[in-house]
């Protein structure tokens with residue numbers, strides 16, 4: 543569920559890169575699945591109209607030093623001669639191509655928060671942008687199309703599945719194909735749902751109603767008023783995970799998010815739908831929130847509000863304070879305060895502190911919200927005060943002053959001592 547992080551510096555740089563191509567036809571990255579080995583894909587870009595260009599390495603979740611150099615071939619006019627090219631090298635080519643190898647993973651073994659690109663031998667693919675799509679410097683208008691997304695029946699048209707390549711300051715590209723998809727429209731929310739198998743089909747009606755109710759509530763909390771009626775066209779990807787893995791996650795992409803749902807011996811369990819709806823709501827918060835938050839706030843709020851959004855539907859999950867009570871003796875670093883955990887993750891890249899955001903962080907918000915509700919207030923109205931434009935990782939003084947004024951200084955001090 544790790545939220546993709548926006549770097550203010552990147553936005554500024556990206557703006558300077560927007561050049562003449564903005565109104566041109568998009569550059570197309572064609573993705574070809576290898577017929578013999580379906581976990582291998584070739585990515586090909588027609589660069590014949592570009593003149594001289596240079597390539598930048600794809601965005602990656604790995605640290606720079608652990609990224610491997612890609613082998614990229616530049617085809618010269620006529621297509622008969624080719625040369626290998628490097629990143630940031632000025633070159634002119636008829637087309638360029640490179641390969642990528644997807645991890646082969648059996649069904650029900652994939653944790654969506656890994657953000658890995660995979661191929662499942664049951665016949666579907668999941669492609670994240672990370673490490674796969676090198677960028678042509680200065681070109682912002684580009685899309686990714688799956689070339690051999692073969693129709694399963696004659697009824698389905700053989701239309702290439704395409705998705706815009708997000709800008710470098712946006713969440714990553716996330717595409718799934720190989721299984722039939724379902725479209726659902728609920729007011730201003732248009733969803734294309736891809737599921738890895740048919741288990742969820744019978745539940746689609748109740749899922750749809752629940753998603754709509756949760757979304758309606760979450761947008762009142764996390765969208766700015768002028769964007770409240772904005773039409774959202776999202777892809778939702780649902781991938782089952784066996785309960786033996788003892789984990790379940792999700793990730794937000796650009797106009798898309800992925801959520802795991804729980805299965806036991808290839809069947810849904812009582813918890814499958816409520817947990818899917820909770821993870822979906824968590825990713826919805828990431829997708830719609832317009833406020834920049836420090837990492838711990840981003841994750842813990844998404845988790846708390848995922849839980850809170852379930853008060854509007856007929857499914858329930860454990861509340862965060864109960865979860866915290868159950869896990870505080872087993873979760874690593876439980877005694878570490880949330881500010882320090884944020885520093886450990888964001889500065890030292892120690893991901894073992896990350897789970898604290900979901901459990902201890904969500905419990906903090908619930909405890910605070912309870913205290914506010916006792917005074918006939920709600921945390922919902924204070925969310926905009928949490929936004930921060932700087933690298934500041936602590937709660938804003940303006941926010942603290944406001945809530946302290948309502949719940950009382952002593953109560954605030956107790957919360958601060960318990961959680962920070």
Ligand SMILES: [Zn+2]
Pocket residue numbers: 543544545824828840841844
């Ligand atoms: Zn998250």
